[in-house]
Amino acid sequence: MSGERKLERSEALHARARAFVDAFEKSAPSPEPLDALACEIARFQADFVPGFARLVKARGLDPATWARADEIPAVPTDAFKHARVSAFSESETPTTFRTSGTTIGARGEHPFRTLATYDRGALAFGRRSLTHGPGTFSRAVVLGPSPKELPDSSLTHMIDLFAHELTSNFTAKTTYFISDGVIDLETLDEITARALVAAEGPFLVLGTSFAMVHFLDALGEAQFRLPPKSRVMQTGGFKGKSREVDSKKLRRDLSRAFCIAEADIIAEYGMTELSSQFYEQTSAGETGAGHALHGAAHGIYAEPPWARVTPVDPDTLLPVSEGEVGIARIVDLANVDSAVVVLAADRVRRRAGGFELLGRAAGSPPRGCSITIEEMMDDGHG
Amino acid sequence: MTDTVEDRIARVRRVVDAARIVATDPSLIDPIAASTGLSREGVELGLRDHLETNPSDEELLLLVQRAVPAAHVHVILSANVFTAPLRAIAYATASSPSVSVQTSSREPHFANALLRAIADPAIFAADRDYPRTLSSGEVHVYGRSATIDAVEKLAQAGLVIRKHGPGxxxxxxxxxxxxxxxxxxxxxxxxxxxxxxxxxxxxxxxxxxxxxxxxxxxxxxxxxxxxxxxxxxxxxxxxxxxxxxxxxxxxxxxxxxxxxxxxxxxxxxxxxxxxxxxxxxxxxxxxxxxxxxxxxxxxxxxxxxxxxxxxxxxxxxxxxxxSAFGMMQRPPLDGPVDLRRI
CATH class of the missing domain: 3.40.309.10 (Aldehyde Dehydrogenase; Chain A, domain 2)
Incomplete structure (x- = not known):
């Protein structure tokens, strides 16, 4: 099949995926069933992603017969470390996001031909999950590196997008507060003090959990009183990055440090291998219909209509019974040119309004002295 | 009294002799299979082909040369294959006549049987708190990286920690x-x-x-x-x-x-x-x-x-x-299996 036909098919599938986002923004029903588009995208990937074609062949599957997303084989996140997961060549994919790396040195790579669908989806669901309404944040405070410092991080890209699009007052100098791993508390102090005096609108604080822990450690008993209605989005685990802190304690400490309600501290779950993100809905739903989740519990993440998280048995990869814990199998319609179904390493359980994220399996202590896979992994939303 | 090379080799030989007795004890097979998850045949294979019960004189000499003399050695067997206690205890006795052994709670059977067969009051089972009583000597820790890190943090000053991690x-x-x-x-x-x-x-x-x-x-x-x-x-x-x-x-x-x-x-x-x-x-x-x-x-x-x-x-x-193909799991008894950190 010609490259032109491939591009044409990709463009058409991206447009259909973006139609889900358009409908969501209008609080309208999705334009077609998620399963139908997932299968179409998977057929495209079976035609043009060589690794996926091998996976399909090795499992003896026929893409033409797929009618439901759960018939599509999931691509393990590890595959992004060991093979190219893309329908397009390097020269056709100007953006590549990379995971943070593991003990064995392999970094997962997620190439993108276009970020149009990624950005539209991320912004739409981020806006719904984080904001009080259009343009409600006066500025963003990013506890993390800037895209200049970390250009291949999907998280940095997304946060930068939010800093630009969800605030009315973006300047890099007054947005990014970590450079070369050092937190600039002085400038942050100055900005928050000025904002309070000038009665500025609310802030949106964005960062990883480990950056938040470092921030709290640096802060000690002091407080940064944020303008009323400010919110915090925190993401990711701690492994190997800072002292580990219980998520409830972190939320409590952040609430104290920023003088905001715990409900306004919202966790995000995402990964480099996906184009869509998931959020706690503790404060969402003030801007549109269809969000009965307003005030939902912490620890429960909601999917946008263009993604679906299913817990599967780690052994058989089949969906587990309702309420059981399984490994996250994620359908992401925004992953048009890579892997529409991804098998994550995290355990999840379906709960009312979303899924509960339980992290990696705690497991029993490994037997023997051979190095374990767990000991070699240290990865995430890079 | 000096602890000569000959004394040290003789101690190691006694440990090896004890292991030879343990290897032929059929009552150990089922408990070891249960604790390790190995099949019965897998346990038998380990005892028959992968327990170092016939070391040469040269191997024992090298083992003793690789061991640093110490007043006491505390051995922590946290995560190992089930036959590993033989080598670990042999290496410890090459260092010292006084050896305490903290067996793995998940696979204690072989180590306990070996200690019983050694029947030397100076080579004895001890619990995890035992190193707190030591102000000198060595701790040989066999385990996962996290275990080794924890032992290092808790060890008293003056103790030498010899680490044998995963690989x-x-x-x-x-x-x-x-x-x-x-x-x-x-x-x-x-x-x-x-x-x-x-x-x-x-x-x-x-x-x-x-x-x-x-x-x-x-x-x-x-x-x-x-x-x-x-x-x-x-x-x-x-x-x-x-x-x-x-x-x-x-x-x-x-x-x-x-x-x-x-x-x-x-x-x-x-x-x-x-x-x-x-x-x-x-x-x-x-x-x-x-x-x-x-x-x-x-x-x-x-x-x-x-x-x-x-x-x-x-x-x-x-x-x-x-080693040659087929010999990777039969390293000679000339030191710890893992020679990276000695």
Whole structure:
């Protein structure tokens, strides 16, 4: 099949995926069933992603017969470390996001031909999950590196997008507060003090959990009183990055440090291998219909209509019974040119309004002295 | 009174003699199978072929030379293959006549039987608090990195900590190697302890084109399949099962994989470390020189390499154990299995 036909098919599938986002923004029903588009995208990937074609062949599957997303084989996140997961060549994919790396040195790579669908989806669901309404944040405070410092991080890209699009007052100098791993508390102090005096609108604080822990450690008993209605989005685990802190304690400490309600501290779950993100809905739903989740519990993440998280048995990869814990199998319609179904390493359980994220399996202590896979992994939303 | 080399060798011999008695005790097989998850045949194999009960004089001399004399040695057996207590206690007794042993709570049977058979009041079982009573001497800790870190943090000043952490073995199939012989030999290195040893091979470099590499992978898969008839694989833990499924699916995407009821052999051009439980990853390389950069991120974890050829040895540090195919799980009793940190 010609490259032109491939591009044409990709463009058409991206447009259909973006139609889900358009409908969501209008609080309208999705334009077609998620399963139908997932299968179409998977057929495209079976035609043009060589690794996926091998996976399909090795499992003896026929893409033409797929009618439901759960018939599509999931691509393990590890595959992004060991093979190219893309329908397009390097020269056709100007953006590549990379995971943070593991003990064995392999970094997962997620190439993108276009970020149009990624950005539209991320912004739409981020806006719904984080904001009080259009343009409600006066500025963003990013506890993390800037895209200049970390250009291949999907998280940095997304946060930068939010800093630009969800605030009315973006300047890099007054947005990014970590450079070369050092937190600039002085400038942050100055900005928050000025904002309070000038009665500025609310802030949106964005960062990883480990950056938040470092921030709290640096802060000690002091407080940064944020303008009323400010919110915090925190993401990711701690492994190997800072002292580990219980998520409830972190939320409590952040609430104290920023003088905001715990409900306004919202966790995000995402990964480099996906184009869509998931959020706690503790404060969402003030801007549109269809969000009965307003005030939902912490620890429960909601999917946008263009993604679906299913817990599967780690052994058989089949969906587990309702309420059981399984490994996250994620359908992401925004992953048009890579892997529409991804098998994550995290355990999840379906709960009312979303899924509960339980992290990696705690497991029993490994037997023997051979190095374990767990000991070699240290990865995430890079 | 001086502790001479002869005294130290004599102590080690007594430990080895005790192990010879333990190895023939049939009452140990079921409890060890239950605690390790190995099949009964797997336990029998370990006791019969992988317990170092016939060391040569030269090996014992080297063992004693590698051990540093100490007033007391406390041995922590946290995570090991079940036969490992013999070598650990032998190495400790080569250092000191006074040895305390903290056995693994998950697999205490072999170690306890060995201590009973040694029947020396100076070589005794002790609990995790025992090192707190020591102000000098050594602690030999065998376990996972997290355990070793915890022991280091809690150890009293004045104690020397000797760390024996996790690792894995690497095999290389050279252009002149006979594929069938190499595959059979390598299968017999993968099967013991169901590949949970720190010298168990997990990665196999095969020099040649894809036809040769695929042919070797198929032969290795067949050899592992046959081996399972004689020595059935034991039960995998839930984590191992999960990791195995992910490994198979990832390898299907990134290359090719042969999967059987008791094994998986994957092939690709990049390094993947498969989970333990009879999984081998075959990496195609055009020449041996590729090994250096491919292995670079994990080179510090490599404990053993086969075969013992000079052209292979030059790519690895002197601390890795070199052996022939089929001998990776039978290192001589000339020191700890893992020579990286002594």
């Amino acid at each position: 894995f073995g690497v095999a290389c199939v050279l252009p002149a190697d006979d594929l069938a012989r190499a595959s059979v030999g390598l299968a017999s290195d993968i099967v013991p302890f169901d590949q949970r040893g720190c010298v168990s091979p997990r990665i196999v470099f095969v020099v040649g084109d894809s036809d040769r590499v695929n042919a070797f992978a198929d032969l290795l898969a067949a050899a592992l399949d046959r081996a399972n008839d004689l020595i059935p694989r034991g039960a995998l833990s839930e984590d191992e099962k999960t990791d195995a499924v992910r490994y198979v699916e990832t390898t299907r995407f990134a290359g090719r994989v042969s999967v059987g009821a008791s094994y998986a052999v994957g092939v690709s051009t990049s390094i993947m470390i498969p989970p333990s439980g009879r999984h081998a990853h075959v990496v195609r390389i055009p020449s041996l020189t590729e090994i250096t950069h491919l292995l670079a991120p994990v080179a510090h974890l490599v404990t053993a390499v086969c075969p013992n050829e000079r052209e292979i040895a030059s790519f690895f540090p002197a601390s890795v154990r070199l």
